[in-house]
Amino acid sequence: MSIHDVVARSRRAAGVSAAVLAAVLLTGCTGGGGAPEETATASTDSSSSSRASASAESTASAGAGDTSTTTPAPSGSESPLPDDWRPQEPTVLATGQKVPDDYEPATLEHPARNVPKPVMPEEAKQETEAGAQAFLNYRADAQWYSIQTGDTSLIRQVTSTDCANCVEQYDSFDRVYSDGNWSGGGMEIQKIIPDSFIKRADGGYNLPVETVNYGLVTFRGGKVIERQIPFDLKDRFDVYILYKEGSWLYVTASPRGSM
Template identity: 35%
Template sequence: MFRTRACSAVSASVRLSAAGLAAVLVLGGCSGSNGDSDAEAAENRSASASPSGSAAPSETATASATATPSPTPAADVYKPASAEGPAENVPLPVMPELAKQESKEGLEAFAEYWYSLVNYGFETGDIKPIEEVSGSDCVVCRSFYRMVDNGYKNADWIVGGNIQVIAKHSDYVLTGDGLYQVLVNIQQDALQYRGPADTLYEVDEGINEITVQMIEATYQGDRWQATRVVTIK
């Protein structure tokens, strides 16, 4: 999963899109009663009730129907990376409230959140979010940082590499180093290292079989931090 390569960085571009919203106002009219006298009386009442210079109902309806609609901007649409270009409008994972708790359940939820930040890094080239919740002595983390940095140099990008968390478990026992351990079963999609002009530098097969990694974490202040991450098997 976390291996280096000599390749190439721009983060995913953000493209704004807009959608038009059209509205048509339909006005209806009323018919008078039968008979010449009644029709004439209704017409006179209608004429006296209308303010001077106002448009007739049919003219108002026509003007409303032909008015140019004002476009309304649409929300940014997520687009996964492909051979044509990097991912666009990738949403930054939000830490769930459970992952903020200093508890067994909180640690397990944090572990899943940690891998979502790994996926975010693969898609965008942005490793700052995962750096903020990882320790400086995390060797696996540093290997991942190098992979992403190499993959996003000189307008290159990474396709794929998504990690699925199959299961997670912690006995929530403090080790002699003052750390809590959580085991995580993961799989990973294949990665493609790509560049402009339909360039394919390299393909990484990812992790086909379920692999076990262990996150050793500490609770600092009001949040968890992945101090070390190691592959068990």
């Protein structure tokens, strides 16, 4: 089975992925002004996530019909998030790389400053369970960096171009900044379920993961125009990664057990 076949099968099974999830939510962020949109979503496929349609007042379905563990976000004073809510930013990246003291999170007035550029650890180049986890950790850092800066080069380097949802997601990150907007938050970590590191006949690894997303916010002209509610999904997604010529490649994500 080729990478193209794997991605096509994943699309049929889910439509959107965890990594894509983060993107999905980001993609509407260039919409009009007014009250900020709050999104509570759990769908499936891409990078954190491909794209799912998410509304400010409903929780999106993830694959096989079960819904997100997050609470739908009503608008106005009943919102579960206060108006001044901001995503939790890391002091240490998923790989263990320290965030410098001069890092400044994004605010209404300016994008994030002094954002540390992720460095791939040597372990992330090994075809082992620890190496696969180190790779997913690096990928999480690269995605966070792209959301914080609008520079998607690192996350694209470790993602298969066959993952159309991923590419669409990264394009949306680019557009946020090219349109004069910026984002904060966006850290999403995927932890491999222990003892699941088994190579498939097609040469890839389809790994069940726990996904934790710390939320995201997008700013325009001194206003918040989009907010993604944090979520923690322990049994929702699998990620498919491929080891080839000494390095890992992220291919897609899908609902648990669908691949």
